[in-house]
Amino acid sequence: MIEASGLTKRYGSTVAVDGLSFTVPPGQVTGFLGPNGAGKSTTMRLILGLDSADAGAVTVNGRPYRQYQRPLFQAGALLEARSFHGGRSAYHHLLCLAAANGIGRNRVAEVLDLVGLDGAARRRAGGFSLGMGQRLGLAAALLGDPPVLILDEPVNGLDPEGVAWIRTLLRSLAAEGRTVLISSHLMSEMENTADRLIIIGRGRLIAQAGMSELLAAGSGSYVKVRSPQAGQLAALLQASGATVSRHDDALAVTGADAGTIGELARTSGIALTELAVQQASLEDRYMELTRDTADYRSAAPVAARK
């Protein structure tokens, strides 16, 4: 469990994290989304006590992270930036971290095996590819078999097989009752992996909800209806309080679910040729939520042509 309340971090005159409050519950994969510069990495550094908050507080399993003496048993973290010395082998890198928390060599061998680095354990980590570096970071996060995992862009640099592997791993870690917080820019990846989302923009909380709840609430979600008596059905739906708009030759209905529409059509003797729930993708929903907060948005192509 991670709990943040009023978390604030300034760098000079820039406010990186601004009064952020959220909860990351156990037993779920929580996705942490936001445009570049929204404060995701800073928030993760604040959780781990690497940066000090200017205001507010964040706890891991009920305590500030810095109070733990063997924190690798409380939370494991994979940070976005490389966090190992290139001159050390993967095995020795992990051994250094393990020793600091009283973790033995057997566990080091176990996590190397778990992330698929057992064959490269004796090689200098400086020669690792981005994906291998990510696996090494993940191995470090798993050393203490912790109840909380904090992973910044974990699929960064992984091949499709690696992405599928990490997705399965994260889902199974959450299924074991662990708290899993992951940040990612890849919407489709997040949609497949996360149960819950925390969306931030310019350091502020934009949304915090379960995935399905969040998607259903978006303006991009509607019920698509086709009927030979479309005009009559539209009038009935509007009378019942739903919003109806023309979408090519179909109706786009919001404010009434598919069951209600079907029932209304049946009792009114209106034939339906199509009744389909159209759910917005996470990407659409994310764009909708962060439209006003993206710091580094590319100019629209039209503007670029001028």
Added chain:
Amino acid sequence: MRPAVDAATTSRPEHALEVLTAEWHKLRTVRSTWWTLAAVAVSNVVAGAALGIVLPKTLSASQQASHRDPVQLSLIGLHLSQIAIGVLGVLIITSEYTSGMIRASLAAVPQRRLVLAGKAAVLAVAAVLAGLATCYAAWFAFGVFLPAGSPMRMSLSDPGVARAVTGAGLYLAVLALAGLGLGAVLRSSAGAITALFGLLFVPPIIMQLLPSSWQDTVGPYLPMNAAEAVYRVPSAAHFLAPWTGFGVLCGYAAAALAAGFLLITRRDA
């Protein structure tokens, strides 16, 4: 859940030992440690041996007899070895910042001062051992090659000789610790190495340009002169007493380390 959490935050004596073990692993598992220590050994011993071979052939007997400090000749390698060991002291901390390892280190041990203390402890042990071993080896190597009856021959029981050789070894260790302190403050390898050797080499040059009264009053307290007091045998008016000089040098290193301890908890990693 609470009892487990309490156990996790209660201070345990093993904690310091775990951190010390981790820092020892870090020190011995990077090549730079072995390269710099090898450079210390080679420059001390080879330079001592070389002068032991060359000087008897190039200096006349009277020149040899009149040399004021043959111990310092045997320790001529200090000119290079001090740089190597200073670099080791700096790198032990700055390599963590430049590589990003510091984030993993502090995530594993959030008690930052304990991390720095652990580094200081393992560095002190390694540098004292390396400093003493290589300075004594240099002194012996110099003596071994001197011809029998050379006026530059000396014994460890001669006044000041054992103190000077021991002092040279300890000087190297203190310099390494000063490097660690500056590294913790500056967090950049190039910056800390420049600062360390700038503070060592530049003040004596500036002092040359100042009035002689300054040279006599302030001069002995400059880091380089304070260090030389402990590894030179003859006493001289413009040098502090040997262990006083060493104490002053320790004071500089302690100041650098204290600044490091102060800043490491105040700054973001």
